[in-house]
Amino acid sequence: MSEAYEEFKRRSSQITQLRSILQSLSWDQETMMPEMGAGHRALQMSTLAVIHHQKLTDPVYGELIARLEESAGTLDLWGRASVREARRQYDKATRLPESLVKELAETSALSYEAWVKARGESDFPAFAPWLSKMVKLKRSEAECLQAADTTLYEALLDDYEPGAKVSKLDGLFAEIRPALASLLERITSASRQPRPLPAGPFPVQGQETLGREILSSMGFNWKAGRLDTSPHPFCTSFSPLDVRITTRYSSTEIGKSIFGMIHEGGHALYEQGLDPEAYGLPACDAISLGIHESQSRLWENQVARSRSFWEYWFPRLRRTFAPHFDDFKLDDFVFAVNKVAASPIRVEADEVTYGLHVILRYELEKALISSELEASDLDTVWNERMQEYLRYRPANAAEGVLQDTHWSQGLVGYFPTYLLGNLYAAQLFEQARRSFPDLDAKISSGALLPLREWLREKLHVHGKTLTADELIERVTGQRLSATYFLDYLEAKFGALYFG
């Protein structure tokens, strides 16, 4: 038994290493690689992806998993969770016929290219046939992966939020949508509105220095991580001891880099908080995209868009970017970075409207997969629903249905995790507040480390030994609920706009 487990660990670790090498190459591509390196980088990555897939689908690995499942009782917590996770990955990888995997990869690449071009020209009809093809392939994929008790959409969702159910998401989102719409309407017609933020110019050096100070105070470990720049900010991890984040600097919009660094920093603390001793085991990984997003959102929104946070950091920001904030008071600034308004672009949306953008995408992708909606009709439905949910009509397809890359690359089932992240974040942060009655005082004195320690102990170190549902219930004593998120928004924006 122990011998089988040792061999399972050895093979799992090899699979983990190969995946982490792919991540290293991808990080380099986004941050360092000279432009002409792209062609050979693609070859390196496809060579390695094939080897990774071979190792993951090796029948010997499958037999080891089966043997260990029979005697799971003799394994410890990490072992049981790792066998469970390995089964999940093995089944996913082996259930898809090679021809489908190949067609998906090729179509994704072409469809992504078509999307880039179509977005540039704001031409949805040019992209629609690709989307239609991609949806068909994703439906085939879902049919291969589908378990007895899951829908096609759930089979895809499982890639990003393991075990999540449509009935649950439908229920949560049905509660959230009217509440957000109502809050947005009240805010839009409020007489009190924030001043616009100054437009700089903000020197990059100052943005980076301030960002690094904030990341340090959050407990980002620089000996086990780096910060670089890239066109699209991201966080990636090669192990809990090598976690890399990126940002981009705008000389006119100060929020872009600062909140971006904090957001990616939240992701990074999760990765740095995984148990380095367990690294290599399938269970030593983030639970889900939703839980991952909860960590970035909690730091970005609950912490860094709070008045408490800026009590400590606003004087520093003011000094760094003098004289731009000389006539800004702390409250002006906090109000300004929390401005709410209907706008077309999801990634630029505020905390209130963001959820509406996500719900719209969730509904549409479900309808595409279930064939209730034809790809060619998507732009019309998109615009109608934007009007209905946000009272906003996109000026063109580029700021409407073509704005996100996800569907072009076959990422169906990904969007809802963004909103789940907000719900998890609100519920977890409320629990942190209850655990530390002086949490706000700590934050306003610049002490962020206690919160990181709490998150690490309650969440990060456990990896996938718990499911998302189990984690939330264990940490907060309750199942996931929309109440915390909605209460948080009402309290915060009520105070800002009507307080």
Added chain:
Amino acid sequence: MSEAYEEFKRRSSQITQLRSILQSLSWDQETMMPEMGAGHRALQMSTLAVIHHQKLTDPVYGELIARLEESAGTLDLWGRASVREARRQYDKATRLPESLVKELAETSALSYEAWVKARGESDFPAFAPWLSKMVKLKRSEAECLQAADTTLYEALLDDYEPGAKVSKLDGLFAEIRPALASLLERITSASRQPRPLPAGPFPVQGQETLGREILSSMGFNWKAGRLDTSPHPFCTSFSPLDVRITTRYSSTEIGKSIFGMIHEGGHALYEQGLDPEAYGLPACDAISLGIHESQSRLWENQVARSRSFWEYWFPRLRRTFAPHFDDFKLDDFVFAVNKVAASPIRVEADEVTYGLHVILRYELEKALISSELEASDLDTVWNERMQEYLRYRPANAAEGVLQDTHWSQGLVGYFPTYLLGNLYAAQLFEQARRSFPDLDAKISSGALLPLREWLREKLHVHGKTLTADELIERVTGQRLSATYFLDYLEAKFGALYFG
């Protein structure tokens, strides 16, 4: 036939990609990786090294090579050279028993650690047992690799300078050693001596800007390469379209970074000059370490330590680092960067004494492998020979026998390629001069690109379709000779010290 060749190319390309991924990970480790990432990076690399070895030693690959050898006449030049090179690599990889490979890897790691410690404490006896063990293992390795007509030492040398013969090196070095010793003696007693270079401080930014300008003028392609910093400067390549060099900056020694960047730039031009279309074939690679070193040395010494070069660049250097060179004339500067003096450390040696350092190491490592010399006696013999060749007695083992890392890591047969590089460089540069009668005028006007074009056309693009001997004979019309190198030194240093 063509089908076998296609499969051979596919497998060869996969092997090349895996090796280039290892190089990517190694580059990241030296330049970017946070310190705590080292442990998992070692796991990534050993996982990948095992897979690379498996692919290289796959019997199916061996059979393909054998089939293609039988019908080599039907292949083109690249195909024939690639099959030849694949055979060489396959035999090397399959002839070593796995147990020996493992023991070599483990002993190298431990022996390197022991060397770091021993050098720190200048304690040769502490390192001698490790050296002894390593020499024994390298002898076993050589016995496995040895062909019918080669000596044990040649079997090791072949890793770095394929096909090189001891009789040839012995002949060249026997001519060079007394000539260098005599030139050194005359220079040491010359009444004219250079002024010392100013000691700065030289701002790093200025060093980097100037270095980048020089690299650009040499034709380094920034869209297919990068420059970064690392403790030990190096050049590495992930493909001809992604070549990375590093340097280090000293605020007091201006030559370190400038000549270092030019040296690594010379290596980089070779890598960037390989045919990107042929990349992935075993023959699309540098011919040998000696030829590689000729490219770095030619740019560093023949070009960048010449008066012509500084006619163009000295005014720029002077402006960049004002006022440090205000009272330096061009001739003062050129003399100063060509100062010759016996000194203990190889990597800091000038062009005249460098060869003596190399010959000493070559003789000693040959004697270790042939068992004429015991590892425990190495320090005594080292010091005697330093005295004899350089009239210099090392103050301690750290600046003597322990200064280089090579032997601790099992790199036996590597040293002579450094001196071969100087010989190749002198012979090639003399030929370039003959091809361009106005080469010096071009260099003094800042036009370095014609020289790069010549090197690319004559040398870089051919990869391993020629051996080192064939290349030198084809480009210069003669076999390798020590004459060009010795004539170059006599002319250059004669003019500086006695002209």
